[in-house]
Each structure stands twice: as structure tokens, then as C-alpha cells.
Amino acid sequence: MSELEYNPTELLICTAARMMPDKTTAFIGTGIPLLAAALAQRMHAPNLVPIFEFGGTGAILERIPIAVGEENTFHRAVAASGICDIVETAQRGFIEFGFLGGAQIDRYGNLNSTVIGDYHHPKVRLPGSGGANDVGSHCWKTIIIMRHDRKRFVEKVDFITTPGYLDGPGSRERAGLPPNTGPYRVVTNLAVLGFHPATKEMMLLATQPGISTEQVIAETGFELLLAETIEENPPPTNEELRILREEVDKEHFYI
Amino acid sequence: MKILESGSGKLIQPPDIDAFREWNRQKSKELVDKRMSEAEAVSRFIHNGDYIGTELYGTVRCPMSLVREIIRQGKKNLRLAGQGVMELDMLLAAHTVKEIDITYVGLEVYGVSNGLRREVESGRVETVVDWSNASIAWRFKAAAMGVPFIPVRSNLGTDTLKHSAAKVVECPFTGKPICLLPALILDVGLIHVHRADKYGNAQIEGISGFAAEMARASKRLIISAEEIIDEEEIRRYPNRTMIPYYLVDAVVHAPFGSHPGEMCYVYRRDEEKIREWVEAAKTEETTLAYFQKYIFDVPNHQAYLDLIGREHLESLRHSGRAD
Numbered sequence: 001m002s003e004l005e006y007n008p009t010e011l012l013i014c015t016a017a018r019m020m021p022d023k024t025t026a027f028i029g030t031g032i033p034l035l036a037a038a039l040a041q042r043m044h045a046p047n048l049v050p051i052f053e054f055g056g057t058g059a060i061l062e063r064i065p066i067a068v069g070e071e072n073t074f075h076r077a078v079a080a081s082g083i084c085d086i087v088e089t090a091q092r093g094f095i096e097f098g099f100l101g102g103a104q105i106d107r108y109g110n111l112n113s114t115v116i117g118d119y120h121h122p123k124v125r126l127p128g129s130g131g132a133n134d135v136g137s138h139c140w141k142t143i144i145i146m147r148h149d150r151k152r153f154v155e156k157v158d159f160i161t162t163p164g165y166l167d168g169p170g171s172r173e174r175a176g177l178p179p180n181t182g183p184y185r186v187v188t189n190l191a192v193l194g195f196h197p198a199t200k201e202m203m204l205l206a207t208q209p210g211i212s213t214e215q216v217i218a219e220t221g222f223e224l225l226l227a228e229t230i231e232e233n234p235p236p237t238n239e240e241l242r243i244l245r246e247e248v249d250k251e252h253f254y255i
Numbered sequence: 256m257k258i259l260e261s262g263s264g265k266l267i268q269p270p271d272i273d274a275f276r277e278w279n280r281q282k283s284k285e286l287v288d289k290r291m292s293e294a295e296a297v298s299r300f301i302h303n304g305d306y307i308g309t310e311l312y313g314t315v316r317c318p319m320s321l322v323r324e325i326i327r328q329g330k331k332n333l334r335l336a337g338q339g340v341m342e343l344d345m346l347l348a349a350h351t352v353k354e355i356d357i358t359y360v361g362l363e364v365y366g367v368s369n370g371l372r373r374e375v376e377s378g379r380v381e382t383v384v385d386w387s388n389a390s391i392a393w394r395f396k397a398a399a400m401g402v403p404f405i406p407v408r409s410n411l412g413t414d415t416l417k418h419s420a421a422k423v424v425e426c427p428f429t430g431k432p433i434c435l436l437p438a439l440i441l442d443v444g445l446i447h448v449h450r451a452d453k454y455g456n457a458q459i460e461g462i463s464g465f466a467a468e469m470a471r472a473s474k475r476l477i478i479s480a481e482e483i484i485d486e487e488e489i490r491r492y493p494n495r496t497m498i499p500y501y502l503v504d505a506v507v508h509a510p511f512g513s514h515p516g517e518m519c520y521v522y523r524r525d526e527e528k529i530r531e532w533v534e535a536a537k538t539e540e541t542t543l544a545y546f547q548k549y550i551f552d553v554p555n556h557q558a559y560l561d562l563i564g565r566e567h568l569e570s571l572r573h574s575g576r577a578d
Contacts, residue, residue, distance in 0.1 A: 030363060053388065054311065055462030066364050067340070069315035071519040074462055082463040084396055087389035091408055110413075114385060119418060125375040125383075127361030127368065128337070129415050133387035137409045160414040161385075175412030176423065176432030253364070 006236050008147075008189040009255050010244060011208060013039060014236035015187045016099070016145055023047045026097040027090060027135050030068055031254065032145050033099030037061060038248045039240065051095060053131045055081040064249055068131075087131070090138035093178070098139030100132050101146055104157040107202045107222045109144065109164025109183030109195060111136065112157040119159060129161050136162035137177055141184035148188035150221040165200035191216045192233055196225050206231035257425040259432055264384035266420040267334055267354050268306045270403050270438035278474050282501060288453045289506045290483065293324040293556055296505035300475045301325060304353075305442040306334040308395075308473070311464035313340030314363070314516040314524050318447040318479045320509040320556040325351060327550050336439065338391050338465075341516065341532055344370040347380070348542045354382035356439070358391045365533045373539070385418045386410070386436075392465040394439035399471030404435045444473030446498065447512050449521065451480040455503025456489040456496050461519035463497060470498040479509040481521055509556055511568055522571040528563065 006014075009032065016036035020026055022045035028037050037050045038061035049058045052065075056074035065072035074080040089095060102111035103126055113132055117123030136142050146152055164183045166172055173179050182200070186193040192206040203225035204216055213230055236244075249255045291299075301307060309318055322342045325333075326349040337343060337357035344362060346352055348370030360371045374380040386394075387409045397405035410416040411423065411434050426433040446466050451457040457478050459466055470476055478498065483506070489496060512518075515528035535545035553559045560568060 052462075054315075054464050067312065067314045067517075067524070068363070069312045069462060069464060070517055070524065071461060074519075080462045082467065083389060083392045083465050084468060087392075087409070114415070119414070122376060124367075125372050127371070128357045128359045128385055129387045130359035130361075131388040133413060133415050134389040134409045137387075137411065160412075162415070163412045166412045172412060174432075176408065176434070177411050178408060 003235060004238050004241050006241055007255065010236055010241060011189060012145055012187060013244060013255070014240045015192060015208070015233060016143065017043065017240070019143055019185060019187070020045050020048055020097065024096045025049045025051055025094060026099065027051050027053070027095050027139050028099060029053070029131065030065060031101070034061070034065065035244065035248055035254055038064060039244055042243050042247060043240065051086060051089070053086055054083050055086060057081065057086070064253065066253060087134045087138065090134065093140070095139045096141060098135035098142040100135055100142050100144045100162060102132070102144065102162065104152055104154050105144060105146060105186065106154060106157050106164070108166060108168060108200055109186065109202065110157055110160045110166060111144065111162040111164060112159045114159040114161045116158055132162040136164070138181070140181055142182065143184055144186045146186065146188055148190040148216070149219050153220045153222065155222045165195065169198065169200050190219060201225050203227055204230055206233040208233050209235040256427055258422055259425060260416070260423040262416055262419040262421045264418050264420045265382050266437060267356055267382060267384060268439060270398065270440055272401055272403050272438065275398070275440050275474070276401065284501050286454045286500065289455050289503060290453050291505050291507060293320050293479070293507050293509065294328075296477045296507050297321060297324045297328055300477055300504055301330055301443050303331045304333070307443045307445065308336035308441045308469055309339060309342050309445045310466050310469050312516070313342040313344065314529065315513070316447050316459070316464070316518055317342050317513050317516050318445040318477070319514060319516060320512045320559070321445050321477060321479055321507065322346060323550050323556070323559065326546060336391055336441065338388065341529065344368040344536055345532070347371050347374045348536055349546060350374070350379065352380055355380060356384045356386055356391065358386050358388045362533060369536045384420055385415050386421070387415060390419070390421070390436050391439070392468055394436050395465060395468035395472040397436060397438035398440045399468045402438065404437050406433045406435055408434065410434045439472060441469070441473040443475045443477065444469050445477050446470060447479045447509070448498070449480070449518065450482040450484045451478050451506050452484055452486045452489050452500070453506060454486065454500035455498070455506050456486070456500045457498040457503070458495045459497045467497055470502050473502070475504045476502050477505045477507065478503050479507040479512045481510055481512060481518060483508050511560055512556070514563065514568070520574065522568070523573055525571055
């Protein structure tokens with residue numbers, strides 16, 4: 001059987017889904033992370049526990065929520081509590097993965113979702129932190145999902161909404177953030193990136209299908225470290241795409 | 256305690272916990288019938304310039320009938336806890352807001368809030384102070400605890416902290432930096448619930464968002480409820496009471512009060528009507544036309560529901576529980 005065509009959103013969802021291990025906790029927002037979690041639950045991670053900011057813990061993602069507080073975020077869940085309980089759970093170290101997006105990211109994985117331009121006279125006033133700062137502060141590993149271009153991957157973000165590795169090694173701890181936390185992967189339409197264990201700078205780990213290392217470098221506004229071997233990320237399988245289209249997002253709300 | 260960093264944002268509502276205690280002491284503890292209309296609740300308890308908060312979210316168990324009434328009455332210079340979707344987009348677009356402690360004002364899947372963009376980028380909203388989502392809820396929690404601040408590990412190291420009114424101190428027990436959030440005491444809280452009795456004892460189904468904390472952080476509290484139930488129902492399951500009556504100043508019976516948002520296990524969100532707002536909110540002119548149609552030209556919530564249409568509303572109903 002020939003490989004099915006897919007769009008960039010489907011590629012991001014499938015790539016992120018593969019990063020969600022079974023039998024663990026993941027702080028999930030709506031959009032791509034949610035679809036990735038729903039896909040992962042149907043593929044390799046039936047016991048993935050999605051946790052939603054406003055109180056849903058352990059929902060079975062049979063139906064796709066389109067708001068972070070809606071009923072499907074606690075559909076057949078194990079608990080329905082509130083935002084304090086959820087973020088305190090993350091603060092005590094119970095939540096392994098957190099998923100984030102943003103308008104801008106820098107080499108240390110610091111994220112901006114607050115303003116473009118000057119804070120006091122913004123060119124664009126974005127929605128604000130929402131739960132992003134909380135997720136980026138408390139979850140053990142954060143996975144960032146973004147479109148990849150030079151406007152988004154910048155030398156310096158206009159505003160650090162959510163902490164990555166701040167100024168580099170040790171700076172999270174110096175700021176008082178929990179040790180051994182921080183950005184783990186960045187998933188884009190062009191690549192999968194990680195962070196150098198010593199310098200905490202962003203590092204290209206794998207390219208998406210059909211994308212060259214040079215293209216990734218060209219679309220990144222800062223100097224990118226390269227892993228010794230750069231893998232090629234396998235494309236979405238027919239099975240992943242079938243489940244995504246026919247079961248996860250039947251109404252094609254997102255894909 | 257050594258202060259390591261102070262956010263430069265304005266403390267819009269400085270917490271006076273002793274005054275809050277005195278306020279709470281004088282609140283009536285008597286079981287009296289507090290039922291009234293949206294119009295009466297909003298005109299009696301919300302004043303121009305008040306600091307208000309809404310719960311949960313513009314598309315989820317949100318006091319939309321009260322929000323529409325605030326716009327209908329043309330309240331001005333409100334200060335608000337900026338945690339929301341359509342409800343805050345509308346309050347902003349209606350020029351009712353002067354200052355915001357903001358964590359997120361946007362339309363989720365439908366993108367940024369045009370109301371927020373227009374009001375902030377034009378400078379009509381004079382003060383914007385940024386916080387994380389949990390920070391706003393924890394600020395309510397501190398007020399609910401009756402203490403002036405709460406230590407947390409959010410915000411540290413970021414511009415979110417720099418532009419907030421939080422402080423970083425050296426923890427007196429561990430020596431490590433910790434973020435202190437000031438308590439946030441609301442002049443008025445607005446919460447939509449599944450059911451309440453006439454005194455204000457209220458029950459909520461599903462997730463509780465930040466209802467428990469916000470109710471206890473409010474000097475005046477307006478509850479709108481899908482259903483008014485008998486006091487005996489409350490007394491039969493006292494563990495279900497999330498908000499006890501003595502916190503409450505007004506009880507508004509508002510079936511479909513969260514429309515066009517959802518109410519879990521009662522009705523679904525109304526995608527068609529949500530999209531109508533999303534489209535209307537794009538320009539000042541279409542925003543005004545929307546307000547004219549759905550707010551100014553209808554005298555009250557009942558008339559709003561009639562305009563939406565009973566049949567249409569009934570089609571949104573569902574029993575909803577997992578089976």
C-alpha cells in the first residue's frame with residue numbers, strides 16, 4: 001500500500017504523539033497536544049493520563065475537547081477538580097510531560113506568548129501566559145510544538161512568558177525553579193530539536209521527511225547546534241493518519 | 256525576608272486582609288431569600304470602577320447572562336481579573352474595562368481576542384499586569400485563606416514576573432528564591448452554577464475551575480444558577496455545597512445562563528452562536544451591531560433566550576454523562 005499524503009498539522013500531531021510514553025502523566029492544552037494525546041492513547045499509550053488545567057484528570061479522549069475546561073476534558077475521567085489542584089500537582093512533581101506553544105522561541109527554549117514589540121506599546125498584544133508559565137515552570141519535561149521560521153525562532157524573544165533554560169546552564173535553578181526541569185524537545189514542521197545537555201542550547205536532532213539540515217538552519221534565527229548524527233524523522237504511517245482522521249478528529253476541527 | 260526582585264506591574268487591588276475580615280464579619284449570616292433578576296443584581300452590587308472577576312471561562316459554565324447585563328447597563332472603568340474567553344472579549348469590546356490583571360484573554364481555538372487587542376493597543380485599557388494562569392487562582396486562594404500572600408514556584412526567572420506585581424524573596428526556610436503572590440480580593444465575583452437554593456447555597460458539577468477560591472475571595476458575590484432547588488436538597492447532600500450561602504449576595508435564576516457556552520451534563524456549547532461573536536468581534540462596527548441585537552435590543556435574559564429560540568436551545572441539551 002502506498003503512503004498517504006499528509007498536511008503539516010498532521011505531521012506535528014503524529015510526531016508529538018510518538019513522544020508520549022504510556023503510563024505517565026501529561027499536562028495537555030487544546031489543539032495539537034490534545035490530538036497527539038488522543039492519538040497516542042489509541043496507538044501505543046492506552047494508559048496515558050491527560051491532565052487539563054481546569055481540573056480534568058485521566059479523561060478517555062473519545063471526543064475531542066475544543067476548550068480547556070469543557071466536558072470532554074473530564075469525559076470518563078478519574079477526577080474532576082480545579083486549577084489550583086492541578087497546578088499544585090505539577091508543582092509537587094507529579095506531572096512528567098507538559099506541552100507548550102508560543103509565538104517566539106529562543107535558543108534556550110524561552111517562550112513568548114505575551115506581546116510582539118515593546119511591552120508598554122505593543123505591536124501585537126497576544127493572549128498572555130495562560131497556563132504556559134505554570135506548565136513550563138513545574139512539569140519535568142516540556143515539549144514545545146511550533147511552526148518553524150525565522151520570525152518565530154529568534155535570537156531574543158520580545159518577552160519571556162515561559163521559562164526555558166533562561167540564560168543557560170544553572171539559570172533555572174538560580175531563579176528558584178525546580179531542579180532537573182526544563183524544555184526537552186521542540187517539534188516543528190521542519191525538525192525535531194533537543195537541548196545540549198551541557199550548554200542547554202537548542203540542537204537539531206532530526207529533520208522531518210523531505211527537509212534538509214540546511215533548510216532547518218536557514219529558517220532558524222539563531223545559531224543552531226547540530227547533533228553528531230542527524231536522523232530523518234519517519235513520516236506519519238497510514239495507520240496513524242487513519243486513526244487521526246477517522247477516530248480522533250472526525251469532524252476535522254483541527255486537521 | 257530578603258526581597259530579591261520586585262515586579263514592576265501595578266498592584267491594581269492591594270490586599271487589605273484586616274478590612275476583608277471586618278467586611279466578612281458584617282455580612283449577614285441570616286438565611287434570607289436572595290433571588291433577584293440580573294438587572295437588579297448588577298445594578299445593586301456592581302459599581303463603576305469596581306474590581307470584578309468571572310468564573311469559569313467564556314465557553315464553559317460562565318455567567319454570560321450577567322456579563323450581558325453589565326454591558327446593557329453600560330458599566331464603566333471596571334477593573335478585572337483577566338482569565339477568560341468570550342465574556343472578557345465582550346466586556347473589553349464594550350469599553351467597560353480600565354485595568355486588567357491578565358493571564359489569558361483569547362478565543363482559544365478561534366485565536367486572539369480582538370477586544371483585547373483594540374483596547375490595549377489603543378491604550379483605552381490603561382493598565383495591564385501579566386500573571387500566569389495559576390497565579391490568578393492562587394491569588395484568590397490567598398484571599399480565601401485570609402492571608403496577604405502565597406508562595407509559589409511559577410513566574411520565576413521570566414518577564415511575566417518582571418511585569419507582574421509579584422515579588423521574589425529568599426525563602427526563610429530553604430534559602431532558595433521563591434515567588435510571593437499578593438492576595439486578590441474582588442469587589443464582586445460572578446459565578447454560574449448548576450443549582451442553588453434561594454439563600455445561595457450552590458452546587459457545581461464537573462470540574463470546579465477556580466469557583467471555590469474565587470467565591471471566598473469576593474466581597475460581594477453574585478451567583479447565577481441553571482436551577483433553583485429546595486433548601487432540603489442542599490441539606491440532603493451538604494458535601495456537594497461548593498459555595499455556602501453566607502458568601503452570596505444575589506441568586507439569579509438563569510437557565511442557559513452560560514449560553515453560547517456550555518454547561519456540563521446540561522447543554523453543549525453553541526458553535527454557531529460562538530462563531531457569530533467571533534466574526535462580529537473583528538471590527539468595532541460589527542461588534543456594536545452584535546451588542547445591539549443580542550444585548551441592547553433585548554430587555555433581559557428571558558428575551559435573549561427567546562431571540563435565540565427555544566427550539567434551538569433545546570437542541571443543545573444533553574444528559575451528557577459517560578455511559
